[in-house]
Amino acid sequence: MGDLGMGMDKVGMVMAMVVIVVAAMAIVGRCDPSESNRDMVRRAPWRIHTLFSVECQDYFDWQTVGLMHSFRKSGQPGPITRLLSCTDEEMKAYRGMDLAPTFRVPSMSRHPKTGD
Structure with missing residues (x-):
């Protein structure tokens, strides 16, 4: 042969x-x-904590929905957290807290001393 x-x-x-x-x-x-891919991700030797920042507006809610969908499909190891910047007035009317794991941060849309 x-x-x-x-x-x-x-x-x-x-x-x-x-x-x-x-x-x-x-x-x-x-x-x-x-x-499954999800099981492999859980065992990944490295993890990345993904952060993204948004404001209390409908536009950012749509961006959040799209990003969360992509994040879940990608199997990226590690958590994801949304940094939500809203004034107290905006927060009272905001209805999108369940769109993503969220951490509230101070709103910088108005200067704290001058109100500009």
């Missing part, structure tokens, strides 16, 4: 590389086809 134009050393080298790649994939848990 011929060696199909490859020397035995080349075949051995290719096989060794395949074994190394498969072993590396097994170590990081990516060879199990039954494992």
Whole structure:
């Protein structure tokens, strides 16, 4: 039986590389086809906390909905937090608190001393 134009050393080298790649994939848990992407993300050796800032306006709510959808589909490891900047008056009427995990930050739309 011929060696199909490859020397035995080349075949051995290719096989060794395949074994190394498969072993590396097994170590990081990516060879199990039954494992979901979400499970792999939970075990990720690194995490990124994603932050994004918005104001109390309908436009930013639509942006939040789109971003949260993309974030969930991407499987990005780590949490996501929305930084919500609203005045006290705006906050009373705001209805979008359930759109994303949210941390309220002071509104900088008006100067605290001059009101500008």
